[in-house]
Amino acid sequence: MTERTSEAADMAEATGEAERAERAEVTEVTEVTEADPTNEAAAARPDSTAVAPAEPAGLPPAPAPASPPQATAPRDRRVLRAVTRWVAAVAVFAAVGAGTAYGIASMERGDVPGLATESDGRWDYPELTLPPLPAGSPRPFAEGNRENAHHADLRALVLPAPAGAKEDKALRGEDGWLETKDYLAEYADDEHREQVRQKLVDTGLRHIAARGWTTPDGVSTRIYLLHFATAEMVDGQIASDTVSYSTPSYLVRGVHDAVHDEEFPEAAAVSGIKRVAYTEPAPHGPEHVRLGYLAAGDVHAVIIQSLKGGEVPAVPFQQTVVLQSQLLG
Template sequence: MTDSIAPAENPPSPAENPALAAAPALGRGSSAPATGIVLEDGPAPAAPADVWAAPGLAHGPFGPTETDEQRLRRIRRRRRTLVRRGAAALVLLIAGTASAYAVTAPDRTDIPGLATPKDGRYTFPVLALPPLPSGKPAPGAPGAELRHEADLRRLVLPAPEEAIGPAGGGSASHTAPPSATASAPGTAAASTAAAPAGPAPAQWAVCEDLAAELAEAQTLKSDLMANACRAGVVREWTAKDGTKTRIRLLRFGSREEASNVSNSLWLTSELKGVGKLELEKDAKGLPTTIGVGAQLRHNGDEKTGKPDTTRAGYLLAGDVLGLIVMTNPAGVPQPAFHQVVLLQSDLLA
């Protein structure tokens, strides 16, 4: 016979059994081990409120998560930040490019703070060598003597932009005699050829005109006759600062003949009405042109403060002899003088 426990007809109420009132409500099928009483289904208790949760955030297994609206706002803020940064970078790039163009486009002399102070140097046109007669070598060509076969008038340095006086020099009567041009090889061919584009040529001049500028003119005249000067040219101009420049070139039949007259000219270098000229000490640092000998002289005195009212440059380039004289009662600027000597030397090299 098996023992069984029949359910009570009238189960005790919580008031009658205090244990039932203290026991928590269990769901269907749950049992209380202490009493073995099965309870009916009941509403689940509400979860305690999370006081630390941010409003509008849902809680996931790893903490709070964003809502769709918050995520969209965050994406928009990030996009606006990227757009602002990109716009700022673009503005900086445009400003930098504009600044670089503003500095490199104009001439250096037009930019405040970068302009080179005026020191007396001139602005010359673009220099170009004249064409050579057909079949004649260039001066200083390999295996050739330093002879100048081109038109001698176009080997003279042109007048600068600062010139306000005559740029050709000489007069219509100062033309080379027919014998002088005919005896110089290639001279007639060069003079009859079509005139090249560029500055106007210098004027022909009589060789003895150079001797007229010296205090001992007779000595140089004798040397010019003995060494058969073939042709002479001259160009003169006056700059805005009052500096007068005169350039003379004489062509001979050979380098030896030009050298003989050059030695005489350098020894008797006293100009008429100027007095003795001293060698320029500062000319030691002046760059020299290969194949061209130069001697620079002046009449200033640093000890007494006397300005250089006259500066003279004596050139020898193969068969051509040159004399550059610059005068100014207020003083001839040394940079301008050195500039003229260098450029004229380059044309003869």
């Protein structure tokens, strides 16, 4: 009897320990499941033993796992790369634009493509200056100079040669005055030369100042300033007899005919200077000639330009006549 009782007690004690152990296991599983709600498998199977071990006591809780990448991350990276490329492109264009602006600002207007001013054919003459006058002498067309006389040295009033031209030193003479026979050599034949010579003698020619040159384009220029006693002599005897509206009275060498130059602008007139211009009409001979005659007070000016194998350009001819007029005015 005592033995059966002892056996029953032992069995009851074993059964109690087994129940306590089972309850402890269930409790441990429950605690682990509550501590990690993301463990869906453990929550589904409370009796499962494949669970994470409990964290040691006294340590802070493990950080929550990072959220998984969002689905829009690749699109954000594409946008970021596109923005970066645009920023780089803007920087490059800004640098190029700044360099171009500096380059244009440092250039002369004529060097900029599309803004260049093409030459109209004018020659590059040096800066013109009037020679000094004797003390107390007025300019030729000043209010107090009723005779319109030139008191300055006539040799200093001849237009200088433009840049690049080859000067004809023979026209300067030994002392700057040209002999009458050298001037008469400009006329076509003996008859005309003799008529002009006699006219110069009769009107009391004083001096002839001259200059000539040839530019790189082959145009030959000769300028003659004939100085007389009075302006009345020039107007009444020389200019009126030498020139007319239709054609000059005496043809120069190389010219078969000459007509009034209709291309010469009237607006280019210089105050006090009477001007008549002629050109050789087509068909002309081996060379083309343009002629300009000026009556400037007591000075009669003859300007001749010629070109072999071509036609004398109108612009440099007009420029030469106008500048010489300004020096005489």
